[in-house]
Amino acid sequence: MIQIRPATLEDIPEITSLFRDTITHINKKHYSEKQINAWSSGADDVEEWKKRIAKFYFIIAEIENNMVGFAYLKNGNYLDGLFVHKDHQRQGVGSKLLRIIESQVMMNDFEVLKSDVNKTALPFFDNKYFEVLKKQNKSINGAGFENYLVEKQL
Template sequence: MIEIREATLEDIPFITTIFRDTITNVNAKDYSEKQIRQWASGASDIDQWKDRIANSYFIVAELNDTIVGFAYLSKGNYFDGLFVHKDFLRRGFGIKLMRIIESQALAEGYEVIKADVSITALPFFEDQYYIVEKKQKKNYKGLAFEIFKVYKEL
């Protein structure tokens, strides 16, 4: 049974492990080794994770008391992150997290939700009716990453 709940600071070790493992195992097919290393290093910025949990609508998905994914919404309608453990992909966790994030944006009065998504995540978002606004380069810690600015009318 999937349980969704708001994240706590005690969840950070599990969240950062999923973040790092997803990038190094799933996103590695679409980005260079250097990009993967740089992106995955974001798991070590504990203060940033604390800030995200404190200042975003941040939820985790649990299966049998084990965190298997997380998502967070910032600035009311910016879908800032969605990560599912590599061993739990294509089992409905991502869609469930996405629907709750979308519902939260709608509850906050927004009619459109926006996100910047990786090459890897783009097909998943497109399958859920997100529309590509534009392809762009985003600088992260000195490296350029190809990402897609997407949106969905709620």
């Protein structure tokens, strides 16, 4: 059974570990080693994670008190991150996190949820009725990434 709760500062070591592991194991099929290293190095910026937890709607998914995913919402309707543990892919964790995020967006009086999603995650969002607005290039720590701006009408 997947439980959802708010993130706390004490969760940062687990959040950053899950973030790094997901990128290095799941996203490696679509991105180069240089891109993976640049992207996963975001786990090292503890101050940035503290800010996200303090400022954003940031939730954790757990199964039997073990963190299996997290998601955070910025500016009321922008999904800035959704990550599922490498060993818990395709088990409903991402879907449950997304449903909670969508409910929060509607409670914030927005009718649209937007996000920038990577190539690996695009089929998940496509499956959840998100529409691709545009393909774009983004730079993370000096590495270029192709990703997609998507939105969903709620």
